[in-house]
Amino acid sequence: MAPNMQPYESALDTNENQPKDDIVAKVAEDDALPAAAGANYVEVNTLSEYISSSISKVKNGDSGILPVLVGLIIIAIIFQSLNSNFLSAGNLVNLLSQGAVYIMLALGEIYALLLGEIDLSIGYVAGVAGIITAQLASAQHNWPWWAAIIVALLVAGAIGAIQGTIITRVGLPSFVVTLAGLLGWQGVMLLILGNGGTLPISSNVLNDLANASITPTAGWIVIIALVAVYAAITLAREFRQRKNSLHHTPASLVYFKIAGAAIAGVVLVLISNANRGVLVPIEGLPWVVLIVIAFVAAWSLLLGRTKYGRYVYAVGGNGEAARRGGVNLAVIKTIAFALASFTAGAAGILYASRLRSVSTSLDGGTLVLYAVAAAVIGGTSLFGGKGKPIHAVLGGIVIAGIDNGMGLLGISAALRLIVTGLVLLAAVVIDALARRGKTTR
Amino acid sequence: MPESQTMANSHELLELYKVSKSFGPVQSLADVDLTIPLAKVTALVGDNGAGKSSLVKCIAGIHSADSGEIVFEGKHIKLKSPRDAADLGIETVYQDLALCDNLDIVQNMFLGRERTRKGLLDEDSMEQSAKETLASLSVTTVRSIRQPVASLSGGQRQAVAVAKAVMWNAKLVIMDEPTAALGVAQTRMVLDLVRRLAERGLGVLIISHNMNDVFEVADRIAVLRLGRMVAQEDVKAFDRQIIVDLMTTGSSTRTAAKANSHGIESKEN
Incomplete structure (x- = not known):
């Protein structure tokens, strides 16, 4: 026998149950339980197989959106039982427009989280964008509302690009650079607004973004069109994959998803078309919901179906592998930080629109932490490579739901913060436990 | 130093002539000759620090050689980046797999x-x-x-x-310790895969510490010691003891005849 490396090799072979590193651990796992590791990825053909495979995925730490959906139902039941106004049409619409700012900020934060980075500055970047919009559209400058929005979004994107460039070219941790951004942009806000200052928004269109609704008929038309487009795209893909005998989701699941989208759309329109006014009738789907849907659709397309999106996931999963594949890490990351700030800029405009003003009461520090919390509660990983825009929506609704529900009950802000903190902790603990279950099984 | 032995029925895919590489005062490779034929598995063996990784990196375009010549498919080439190597059809599977x-x-x-x-x-x-x-x-x-x-x-x-x-x-696939972290059944599967690559007509260069794997899968063996190529021959010219002698002392007094019945003499110096 060759004396050189044999002892080492055989030691590795026999010690597989005491994992030395990740790869060895995985091999050991597979050798011991040949059917276990891949079992979640058996080609599923029926809905029931899909459901059981989803459940085992959750058990294995690949949770997806199932836990947060369960959480939402629990929140709804608890608050509805404590205050029957919680699920009323008026409150639900209110909740959606409250949640829109969290959702939009979380949509931005996801770009940083997917890379395994974090962006702490987006709360105050949102504030800066709100100020620019309000300032340019004010009587003093008298810009058209759309031009003010475009400039504000571009400035926000540029801020992100600058921060991203510093992070990637100088090689600094994103935490520190964006912490500097958090402090710096808060300072810029105070400088413009003055101590305790408020900047009112005079443009009606800008105020309507977060406060006005489309007509009930238009709501039906828009939602039916959206559901029809979604159904057509999903069915066409499923049909094509089946024809080319590629990997595809089971037909029953496709129908289930389309039915789910249709029901959600109909419920959304029914709720928002109910009269929620107290003195004068108010009805219809709020503009802000459509704006959020547009951003979610656009970012889902970018992240899920383009080269750029694929590289964001690759960099978050294994930056070195991406680099060897020819991906320019610095460019991908810088664009991601720019997109994060751009999205935050939109959130800031919606925030300003909702309050019809920008003031120094805007707490960008709390906002950005809520954004991170919303993304993580929704199912995005803090460690990079895992997450989708839809997670921001679900997580944002959870945060807004807790805020709103406890507000209805007249619970103090202090308790609300504690509960929100506990929910975030629970989400991370569930995620971590599931992950641990996966590796030590 | 032995002349590379050309099989009559095979085509040389990659040839290195007198390739040297230094990192500061440390000479990692000294006048290394290496021939990688098509449709064959060449195993590169050597002790730690023998220069295996440096040599592979010179072929993969990560390092450029200080001196010497690289001939790929009969053409002299200069490799400045991994992209150059990939464009020529040289693909490297690193140990961490990327x-x-x-x-x-x-x-x-x-x-x-x-x-x-x-x-x-x-x-x-x-x-x-x-x-x-x-x-x-x-x-x-x-x-x-x-x-x-x-x-x-x-x-x-x-x-x-x-x-x-x-x-x-790919025309040439370089694999760095492909079986290092694998169990028995997994190793079997990867070695079969390596054989299939050669059967498809690709040149394969495999770095391995595991003599079982080397003798199982390789058609040719090249032995590096302290940055010098001390032997490269058909696998029949070697047995385990010869390889170990070559890796540690640079020469061996044994012949493969004792170990296998083919009786081909090893030509190490």
């Missing part, structure tokens, strides 16, 4: 070279090609081509990394 755990098999195989249609990823065509490549390598153990790489075993990951290299029309 796969993204969060992406599925298809996405990993096309990472950095995605196909698009109208600006959007053409998933169907990529999946089709990935499937064909895996099938042509007889990689049948993966359950679904759309499962994330995180859920694969070590051997399956190695197979995906190799398939990724092969899919890009």
